[in-house]
Amino acid sequence: MGRLSTLFAPERVAVVGATDSEGSVGHAVTTNLLDSFTGEVVAVNPNKETVLGLPCYDNLAGLDDPGSVDVAVVVVPPTVAVEVIENAGEAGIENVVVITAGFGETGSDGAEREKRLREAASEYDLNLVGPNSLGVMSTPVGLNATFGNEMASDGDISFMSQSGAFITAVLDWAAERDVGFKDIVSLGNKAVLDESDFVAEWGDDPDTDVILGYLEDINDGSSFVQTAREVTQETPIVLVKSGRTDAGASAAASHTGAMAGSERAYEAGLDKAGTLRVESVQELFDYAQILAGQPLPDGDEIAIVTNAGGPGVMTTDAVGDSDLQLAQFGDKTFSRLREEMPDEANIYNPVDIIGDAPAERFETALETVLADDNVSMAVVVACPTAVLSFEELSERIVEQQEQFGKPVAATLMGGKSVDAGANVLSEAGVPNYFDPARAVGSLGALKRYREIKATEYEEPTTFDVDRERAREILESGARRGSNRLGVEAMELLDAYGIPTPQGDVVSSPVEAEAVAEEIGDDVVMKIVSPDILHKSDIGGVEVAVPVEEVRDTYEDLVVRARNYQEDATILGVQVQEMVDLDNGVETILGMNRDPQFGPLLLFGLGGIFVEVLEDNTVSVAPVSETEAKGMLDDIDSAPLLRGARGRDPVDEATLVETIQRLSQLVTDFPAIVELDINPLVATPDGVQAVDLRLTLDQEKL
Amino acid sequence: MGRLSTLFAPERVAVVGATDSEGSVGHAVTTNLLDSFTGEVVAVNPNKETVLGLPCYDNLAGLDDPGSVDVAVVVVPPTVAVEVIENAGEAGIENVVVITAGFGETGSDGAEREKRLREAASEYDLNLVGPNSLGVMSTPVGLNATFGNEMASDGDISFMSQSGAFITAVLDWAAERDVGFKDIVSLGNKAVLDESDFVAEWGDDPDTDVILGYLEDINDGSSFVQTAREVTQETPIVLVKSGRTDAGASAAASHTGAMAGSERAYEAGLDKAGTLRVESVQELFDYAQILAGQPLPDGDEIAIVTNAGGPGVMTTDAVGDSDLQLAQFGDKTFSRLREEMPDEANIYNPVDIIGDAPAERFETALETVLADDNVSMAVVVACPTAVLSFEELSERIVEQQEQFGKPVAATLMGGKSVDAGANVLSEAGVPNYFDPARAVGSLGALKRYREIKATEYEEPTTFDVDRERAREILESGARRGSNRLGVEAMELLDAYGIPTPQGDVVSSPVEAEAVAEEIGDDVVMKIVSPDILHKSDIGGVEVAVPVEEVRDTYEDLVVRARNYQEDATILGVQVQEMVDLDNGVETILGMNRDPQFGPLLLFGLGGIFVEVLEDNTVSVAPVSETEAKGMLDDIDSAPLLRGARGRDPVDEATLVETIQRLSQLVTDFPAIVELDINPLVATPDGVQAVDLRLTLDQEKL
CATH class of the missing domain: 3.30.1490.20 (ATP-grasp fold, A domain)
Structure with a gap:
């Protein structure tokens, strides 16, 4: 268990600011704790003798054995919050959940208060959640240290959110469905604990199968990438990072003061971190449910079994839209289907077992396709008919899923008549949707996660470079007094083994x-x-x-x-x-430094490709060889590097190495704020950096 | 009312093949009709005396006044179906619904039977639905002439589907929601009546507000475009055309024998027809509901009112993803919001009226933004809180929507607690979703439909050309015995006013x-x-x-x-x-003939743009000037025509005219099967067609 285990599995929780005046936050928190917490609740409030039947203490120091309090939940006015936190630290309490608002989100006084909060937390090494948080929950111990209306039900999903309101919405919605949670945390202003801390904690938590997050920014992109990349080897991380669009980013800035890091940097960073980024609330929970409920596929091949041609076609279209492949069945499968299915059935994928199919026929077909080694996963698409019991069908789907251990999703296309079946599926963790596109999309998420897991961490190559010479060039440029260097600094590239004319x-x-x-x-x-x-x-x-x-x-x-x-x-x-341009392709290779994720490499073809078509790609440095290669694959105009139109392909190996060498340069020298090699001419014989511009931050030299 | 009005509003319906043996299709159809049809049901079956209490006739001719039967529903075996249909024709019955399967979908015997069916229908001028149809429904007269389990409830949506199973699924699902229908038809094999007929019928039907369709192919693309383009001026048409992807297209071919027309042709054709094409079942009904329930906006500007920052940001992202614009409020709006909202509120769009907002505050904010002339539509995003009644909120949303007549969508983010509110909204036709992205997407559909309605039909320009000369060139090419012509036929272009060197x-x-x-x-x-x-x-x-x-x-x-x-x-x-290429841009202009939609023009930039980047666009000919201009706008590399990188822009007017002239040429000569002008060089001074290839179908000359 991680460092935050006592935050989520406390035995003794104190509410500082507990009160019995209804409608207040302090009352809501105390009531929620008393409702379901399996441990001891202690009330602290200097103005009360008792609160909701609990004896009430003046302050944390007044408790007997205050150090045995695992979590102090703070709901006092903002002006006294820092003092309360200091008290908690002095008393030896490790975890503090600051629900109190009125900090960084409210102007300069608040920001100053938040700074003091941070200092106090640092002095006493406190795990501090918030401030301006809805609170935390953990279902195994019935912990509901929030002021929300609804307690989460048990489950394997742990969820962090930079919006407290979104947590209340999700819990209200989840109560109707079988969506359960292990831990929930409302991140608030993230003065101390942030997304990286919770990802690390849940990565170590055997009871968390999926980590979900709603984020508007990331405090420290580089540390998040490092943490998440490790965690995601064991536990999938599914994120909505909002403020994706320009409009959304300014809305996020005005909501949480989220720093408007570049969307492209987030995209590249979250990708490097191995997270599954989704764009809508629906996808967030679709992915969470299937990741929590189904095993990972061992390939990309999907089989479709349906009793209805039209919906079978729609499902096939959804497969065509996805990264999945329609499975090609083996001979054994065909002969068994031919034997077992009616003549009118279509035994090719999508398998259409036609409208008079009872549940048994579905089962036989599903069993047959799942037994095929060419099939990695299946989706069952069923329309209501007089001869089909959705409940029986669901039981048989579950049996076959469990027998073969391959992921299965269902599309029971109906309303009330599917309820009983849907419950059977839901209890067994088999996702079910009305729209086949969602079933296929969710299975696609399993495939993406399998790929993420399969990606072994690859240390960036360290090339033998002349770092001292590079430093001298930068320093001599800096001595000239300008922060902008140009071709006069081309030797910098030579020093890092990037060929120049x-x-x-x-x-x-x-x-x-x-x-x-x-x-x-x-x-x-x-x-x-x-x-x-x-x-x-x-x-x-x-x-x-x-x-x-x-x-x-x-x-x-x-x-x-x-x-x-x-x-x-x-x-x-x-x-x-x-430089022989006739025989070469002009590319551009650049870097700018993102406030959250650090150096962001950019690669693309030059000229019209970058200026008109905006065909380029970015990646967070340092990049490994595979990542550098991936940058080449990412651009639409890549075929022009690879010998399209009868030309000789360029020396791709040297181009990839050049990207890595630039990555090493900008990682070694944080003083390089921006850099552009434009053009970097790639020919069949190598590359040449023809022009250079860079901007220095002299203070970082 | 259209030609098919008696099909959907019959007074007397005969079931040929009526029976009381349970589990049979004939029994299901008869029972369904007896259940709710307001008119008379007549049973026909030579093997029965009575059926379900009805006297049973040997054949249609045996009825008194058989000509007064408005619809004959045919559920006899396929081998006798043609005879029954001839009987119906002889008896003077206008409409026949052939539920019987075993026709074109089952091989050559069936195809032959379907041919005879078509001939009989043509001989007697019958409106024939099917064969292989689930049947038809019309709620105003309680008509359920299908063998499905569920009758539709009343509504304004008329729905046609090439999959009967999909209809049963949709009805089962719709029964739980407030989704009602006017007419429903299962198109079956479309031997006689097809999508164009029903679009035409519903376009004339004052009780149909939205036309929905699930199609796997279109019988006659050109006639569909013509019909739909007129209808969509009054009634929106929302379609799933499945078989979009290669995999889906082959699945569709094996399902209904749908002819695999090119997806690009369908895309261009359905666009020209003014339909709203959607990709998923969810979108199909999201669009249908908002189009049936809400007025059209007069612009693209959306206001967001929320009690929760995070969901406000997500909604803003969804707006950023859409074609809508975040509205810029006027001064009056700001001052009223400043006055009426708490200090902590954010009065800029998205308006965040913060977590303690009761329903009244939502109403004031919504009223204020809807009163703003810069606001064309609004979305209300509400998270559950202790002080907010979703039901009251919903009533107030409905009031304000009705007061201003601007479209509004709601995002009540919760589960059970939103039910009462959701009902209020649903009854008033205000759509409601858990996911803000769907609310914004649906409002976006209203905007798209407004644009479709605003597009006035523009007659393609007819240029003064030398058609006779063109015919001579084609004929002389044909006389040489080859179907492929090249530069020797360049004069063909001259004859149509397309400049050649x-x-x-x-x-x-x-x-x-x-x-x-x-x-x-x-x-x-x-x-x-x-x-x-x-x-x-x-x-x-x-x-x-x-x-x-x-x-x-x-x-x-x-x-x-x-x-x-x-x-x-x-x-x-x-x-x-x-030809001076240095000063020009190489484009390609071509045509190939699609089996469904006829001549399909293709335009793009030449060289790498078409070969590597596949950056080109297609349009169904004949094209108007606006459509020809649109083709230029459609390609990503268009800026290269418009003076990117310091070059002079090409003569766009002549380029657009050349597209129209080629459109006229290929429309005038169906014998031209394929044609490519590559390159068509565009310069600041005009265009020149440098090379030509075309393929002739001599029989059509």
Whole structure:
């Protein structure tokens, strides 16, 4: 069990701010605790003698053996909350649930209070939930330390939510269905404990089969990725991260002050963390139920058994929309189906056992397909008919599911007439829906989770690089006083083994000529100035310059730069080998630093692909080789790297290595805030970083 | 009322094959009719004296006044069905519902029987439903001429389905909810009456507010488009067309023998028809309910009123995902909200009236936002709290909805505790969901339907073209005996006003030189042979040929063609003006003929865009100017036509006109089976069709 085990399995809980005045939060919390908690409830309130029949203490210190209190639930006014928490710490209490609101969510006074809360928690090493929390629940000990109306029923799902109201809604809704919970926590302002802590706790909890979360932000993306990635090897994590859209993000900011991290970073980060991200409440619980109730499939092949052609077609469409495959049956399956099913039946997948099928025929068909090694999972789609008992059908589905241990979902298409059957399925953990698309979607979630589990953690490769040289280049750039570096810092890439064209930045026509002579061919020349961002626009780039014109071109470039901005800082002129674009594909490789998840790598094809089609992909650094390869696969224009239209494929291995090397660079140097290699030209023979721009945060050097 | 009015509102119904043997279809149909039909039921069965207390007649002719029977329901064995239908025709009966199966769905004997059925129907001008149908229902007269278990309840939705089982499922499900129907028809094999007939009928029916359909194919796409486009101006049509995916299409083919028309054609055709196509059963009924219950919005702006921040954010995300816009409130709205709402409330959209909001506060907020001219619709999102009565809230929502006549959807987030409120909403036609995404999705459907209604039918432009010349070119191509024409038929495009580069197809070096001299510049030369499809691959194309090399090049091209295939038919060599590709964008414009919807135009950018990114769009011809413009908007790479990356925009007007001219060409000549202009080069000054391939069906010339 994890560090938070006494929070969820306490023996003694104190309510500080307990009261018997109805309608108050303190009353609701005390009543809820008294209703079902298997341990001892202690009331604390200096203004009361007794509360709801309990003796009432003035403060935590006044209790006998205050250190034996496992959880203090705080419902006092915000102005005294910090003091109460200090008292709890002094008394040796480990866990504090701060229901009190009026902290960070309410302006500067509140923010200051929240800071003091955090300090107190840190001083006494408190596990502090909230503030501004609905509270916590844990069904095994009947703990309902919330002010909500409804207690959760027993189950295997643990649920955290950054919205307390959403918890009340879910519990009200779950009460009607067979959705049960192990622990529930309302995260509140996440002053101390946050999503990473609960994911870690539930990952260690043998009674939690699925972790669900509603989040509006993530406190520390990097630590969440690390924690979740481990936990998800054992326990699936299904999340709604809201504020996905621009409108949603500003709504979230005004709701919880959630920092508007970039949606793309969240997408990449939550993916790297191995979570199953869903977009709607319906999906959240669909996924939770099937993950809690069904085993994982060993493949992607699904069999459909139905008594109705039309719904069979709809189900097949849903399979076509999903990542699942319609199973191809083996010969044995066909011959058994041919033998056992009526002539009019369709024995190909979807198996249509036709309208006069009783439950037995469903069972035979289901048994036959589940016995097939090519079938990893099944969905049973049944329309009501005079000869079919949904209840009997459900019992037989459950039997076959259990016999084969393969996941099964049901689509009993009806209303009242399915109730009895639906109950049988629900008790056995077999999900059931009216809409076949949901059944298939949920089975698809099992497949996704199987893949996540199968993904072994791969340590990012550490290449042999010249880190000291890189530091010197950054420092020398910083010494020049500008935070923006350009081609003059190309050596930075060399230091990390990212190939750049031959050439140099020079500061005189003579030097320019010398470099050109060494290159021994026509060259590209570019003005180098931190004040000139769009060099081409001012005539600051000349291509295919013959050696004999290099000196004059040097002068021309400087004149043009001066004409553009008289006092521009001119660092010199870059003289560079020509890169054979005819034989190469322009890509861009960049990074910007996300406040939550850290360095975010971006890769895409250059030119129209990035500017017009916005075809690019992002990944949280550091990336492993597999992740770097995945970035190539992620872009729609990837075939252009792979030899589309009769061209030779580019050197993909070097491109993938370059992504990893850049990943290493930006991980090694937090001072690099933003970086763009544009273009990074990929050819059949390798890559070349032709241009570079980066922004430094000197304080982090 | 339409032609089928007596089918759905009969006064006298005969069941041919009525019987009292339980468990039989004839028994079920007779019982269902007797249960609720307000008119007279007549039993026909030569083997019975009475059936279920009704006198039983030997045959339809034996009835007194058989012509007064409005509908004959046929449940006899397939072998005698045709005879029964002929009897019905002779007796002057107009409508026949053939429940009997064993026709087209069962092999060649059945198909032959179905043919005779069709002939009989045609001879007597019968409205024939089925065969292989579950039957028909119409609630105003209590008509249940089906063998299902459940009768529909009253409502405004009329529903057709190509799956009988799906009807039974929907009725079972609808019985629990407040989903009522006007008419229901199980289309069966659609031997005579099909989707177009019922759409036309319900379009004329004042009691049908929404038309729903589950279809696996469409008998005649063009006639459906024409009918539906008119009907949808008054009555929304919401369809599931299944077999969308490859897997689904083959499942549909094996279910109903649905012809696998191309999914892209269905997509384009159903769009042109003005239908709302949905993908899941859930959406089908979500859309139906809101369209039947709520008025159309006058804009896209949605207001959100909630007592819970988190669900407010989720709702906002759903708006971000949709085509709707978060409404920007006017000053009056802000000042009233500021005045009426507590300080802690968020008066910006989403309006968060916080957790202690009673129903009155919801009402005030809803009233305030609905009064705002910038608000076209609203969604109320409520989590359960101690101070909120969902029932009272629902009453107030209904009042405000009715007061302002703007559409409203509700998200009462709970289980049992919302039941009373949900009933209030349901009775008033206000949809309610647990998941805010569904509420927003349904409001989005209203917006889509408003747009469909607002789209006025636009007659395709008829350009002044040389149709006779075009016919001659096609005929002369046909006379050469090949069905494949190429550049030698470029004049076809000229005849329809589609610009082609200067040049000609010639059959000797001397002629070639003459053409080149007339062009007066370097030329492009291509071998012209119906046997050589990929000219470039065999060296059959030379570009930038100077006039003095034209003769030699002619010979070279012919030699290469002979080397490739000795007996190739060589029609000559095309000598063509060079088209300035540097200044232009290569597009492709093509057509192929869909079995259901007829000529399907395809437009996209050429090269990588079509080959690698598959970025193209299709539209059913003939297209209007607006539709042709829409094709440009539909492709992702459209910005490249519009001056992205500092280039001059192409002449969009001419490009749009060219699409329309091609549309006219392929509509005028059904003999053109396939056609590709690739590339069609678009420049700032116009377009040029550089290459052409087409396939002819000579029999249609």
